[in-house]
Amino acid sequence: MPTPKQISAAYRLARQAYRAHGVDTESALKRARSIPVSLHCWQADDVRGLETPRDGLDSGGIMATGSYPGRARSGDEMRADLDLVLRLLPGRQRLNLHAFYAETGGRAVDRDRILPEHFSRWLAWARRRRIGLDFNPTYFAHPMAASGFTLSHPDRAVRKFWIAHGRASRRIAQHFATELGKPSVINHWVPDGAKDAPADRWAPRRRLRESYDAIFADKAVNPRLCIDAVEGKLFGLGSEDYVVGSQEFYCAYAQDRGLVPCLDLGHYHPTESVADKVSALMMFHPRILLHTSRPVRWDSDHVVILDDAVRALFLEIARGDAWDRVFVALDFFDASINRIAAYVIGARATRQAILLGMLDPTARLRAAEDAGRGHERLALMEQAKALPWGAVWDELCARDGVPAGADWLREVSRHERTVLSGRP
Ligand code: RNT
Ligand code: ZN
Numbered sequence: 429m430p431t432p433k434q435i436s437a438a439y440r441l442a443r444q445a446y447r448a449h450g451v452d453t454e455s456a457l458k459r460a461r462s463i464p465v466s467l468h469c470w471q472a473d474d475v476r477g478l479e480t481p482r483d484g485l486d487s488g489g490i491m492a493t494g495s496y497p498g499r500a501r502s503g504d505e506m507r508a509d510l511d512l513v514l515r516l517l518p519g520r521q522r523l524n525l526h527a528f529y530a531e532t533g534g535r536a537v538d539r540d541r542i543l544p545e546h547f548s549r550w551l552a553w554a555r556r557r558r559i560g561l562d563f564n565p566t567y568f569a570h571p572m573a574a575s576g577f578t579l580s581h582p583d584r585a586v587r588k589f590w591i592a593h594g595r596a597s598r599r600i601a602q603h604f605a606t607e608l609g610k611p612s613v614i615n616h617w618v619p620d621g622a623k624d625a626p627a628d629r630w631a632p633r634r635r636l637r638e639s640y641d642a643i644f645a646d647k648a649v650n651p652r653l654c655i656d657a658v659e660g661k662l663f664g665l666g667s668e669d670y671v672v673g674s675q676e677f678y679c680a681y682a683q684d685r686g687l688v689p690c691l692d693l694g695h696y697h698p699t700e701s702v703a704d705k706v707s708a709l710m711m712f713h714p715r716i717l718l719h720t721s722r723p724v725r726w727d728s729d730h731v732v733i734l735d736d737a738v739r740a741l742f743l744e745i746a747r748g749d750a751w752d753r754v755f756v757a758l759d760f761f762d763a764s765i766n767r768i769a770a771y772v773i774g775a776r777a778t779r780q781a782i783l784l785g786m787l788d789p790t791a792r793l794r795a796a797e798d799a800g801r802g803h804e805r806l807a808l809m810e811q812a813k814a815l816p817w818g819a820v821w822d823e824l825c826a827r828d829g830v831p832a833g834a835d836w837l838r839e840v841s842r843h844e845r846t847v848l849s850g851r852p
Contacts, residue, residue, distance in 0.1 A: 429835045435822045442819035449789040449812065453820050456786035459751065461824060463782050466522040466562045466613070466757035469529055471771055472500040472509050474763040477528030477569060480536060486576065488568025488619030489664025490729065494764025498848030503531045505851070507553050512843050513771040514557065516836040518828035519779050522559050524615075524757050525550055527597050528566040539570060540592035544603035551607055560610035562757065565597035567618040579639035580620045580632035580672045587639050590618075594643035598654050605653035613717060613755050615690055616640070617659040621667025632672045637681065644685060651686070657717040657755070658682050659690035662697065664727065683712060692719035692759055693737055694727040703740035707748055719759035720778045729760045732774035738781045746785030756782070766848075769840050780821055787817055 430438070443453045474492035476499075500506040506529070514521060527539060530546035537546060544551075554561045567578045567590055575581065578590040594616065601614040620632065644656065660678035661671055675695070682689040689709060693702055709716060720738055722730040732738060745754055758778060762770050789812050796804035822832040831839070 429831075429833050430822060432826060435819075435826045435832055438816070438819035439823035442816040442823075445816055446787060446789075446820070449808075449815065450791050451787055451789050453787065453823075456783060457820065457824050457827070460779065460783040460786050461519040461828060463751060463756060463779075464520045464522050464560065465517075465775055465778055465782075466524040466560075466755070467510065467513065467771060467775060468524045468758045468760075469506060469510070470526055471758075471761050471767055471774075472506040474499055474767075475526075475569075475761050477526065477566065478503055478531060479528050482569075482571065485569045485571070486574055486619075486666070488573060489621075489666045490568070490619075490727075490761075491665065492729070492761040492763040494762060496764050496766060498767060498844065498851055499763065500767070501851060503529065503549055507550075508847065509768050509843075510771075511557075512768055512839065513775070514559075516772045516830055516839060517775050517779070518825045518830050520559075521775070522562055522610075523550070523554055524562040524564065524613075526564045526566045527593065527600070528569060539566065539572075540589050540596060542593075542596050542600065544600050547600060547604070551604060554604075554608060560608055560612065561601075561604040562613040562615070562755075563597060563601040563604065564615050564617070565594050567593065567616075573619065576622065576666055577620045577632065577672075578618050579643075580618070580636040582631070582635070587635065591639050591642045594639075595646050598643070598646060598649045598656070602649050602654040611653055611655050613655045613657055613688070613757070615657040615659055615717060615719075615757070616643075617661075617690070618673055619664055619667065620673060621664060621671040622669055623666050625669050629670060633677060636672050636677070640681065640685075644687070655688060655715075655755075657688040657690045659692060659695075659717075659719070661692065661695035661727065679709065679713075688715045688717050688755070689713055690717040690719060692721055692727075693732075693741065694719075694721040694723035694729060694759075698723065698725070701740065702737060703744045706741065706744040706750070710748065710750060710753065715753045715755065717755040717757060719757055720774070720781075721759045729762070731760050731762050731765070731770045732758060732777045734777040734780050734784075738777060739784055742781040742785035743788055744785075745782075746788050747790050766840060766844060768843060769837070772836055772840070780817075783821060783824065784817055787815065787820065788812065789815075
């Protein structure tokens with residue numbers, strides 16, 4: 429583990445090395461710390477939620493596998509775990525809540541009835557930590573979602589229930605924004621789809637469009653406070669053949685209705701480049717929401733690491749200087765390892781990719797490109813990989829007063845011994 433002296437000595441050298449490539453590490457550091465990363469609350473409890481457990485519910489095709497001890501079992505335990513996570517992360521974070529983390533004081537309140545008051549403990553927590561809150565309606569893990577269809581369900585009563593849920597959720601997001609003085613991003617994702625080829629791929633899409641229109645028609649919600657995003661995907665467990673809310677559906681819908689498309693790194697064909705979608709979409713969409721995740725052979729939601737997909741994604745944001753047009757959120761869940769470590773690894777990797785994007789010697793590369801010197805561009809891109817970004821990262825951690833290197837592991841072990849071991 430590096431000492432503060434070693435960190436600043438290494439940083440001074442790194443700064444020079446980057447300067448030689450035309451990159452100002454000081455401004456990269458400043459900006460990389462300022463980008464908010466929204467921590468998904470659902471890694472803390474394996475996407476179970478805080479409602480009275482109802483066994484055998486369909487999870488909408490998303491699944492946390494593993495049985496590592498220490499899962500948070502209440503809002504208080506989740507917040508205790510998140511407190512530690514926040515202490516181990518540099519930069520600004522937000523918290524991303526799902527509707528089924530409502531705390532209703534033991535009373536059963538169904539999803540179509542949830543109110544801002546059911547999130548007052550989360551709100552108080554966020555206020556004390558001066559972080560913003562984002563939100564998600566939970567259109568899964570509920571008897572009304574058992575068929576695999578929600579907003580696109582053929583039965584009007586089922587649709588009505590989920591429309592009410594979507595509307596209630598937007599009011600909650602708006603409440604967060606008003607209370608905390610920061611806009612709240614609300615992401616709509618529905619699991620709707622079919623395992624096998626439907627004879628009618630049209631009607632569910634028509635109904636989905638109608639249901640969303642009913643949700644977004646709520647005039648009491650101010651789109652500047654409650655920022656609506658919509659997330660499509662290619663397939664899920666149980667929706668292998670047909671997903672009603674596909675990429676094309678949502679891109680067109682978001683375009684037409686002025687909403688924000690959400691790109692999740694796990695929601696495409698494994699050989700598709702999500703990074704390449706950024707500049708194409710952003711020609712037309714003013715803003716996008718990113719879910720960093722890691723698909724291993726399928727949409728498995730493994731813990732984010734600093735892999736090529738994540739790096740390429742933020743490199744594109746940097747090269748397009750689109751930082752004020754993106755919302756960054758995490759979306760993964762792994763129950764097979766310490767969940768706090770999972771957060772720290774994924775959130776740090778995401779911010780490292782942000783920093784790496786900002787450290788890219790873009791001007792040099794473009795100059796070579798514009799001069800028609802492709803071999804120089806390629807050589808410089810290769811060379812950039814060897815620049816000492818790790819020293820800049822350690823400096824970033826040091827400036828924010830959080831452990832550099834892997835020193836945070838000690839705190840996680842202590843928390844495991846003192847707190848998690850008491851959770852049978
Ligand atoms: C599912 C989507 C969605 C969820 C969360 C829990 O495939 O990625 O974002 O993971 O809403
Ligand atoms: Zn997602």
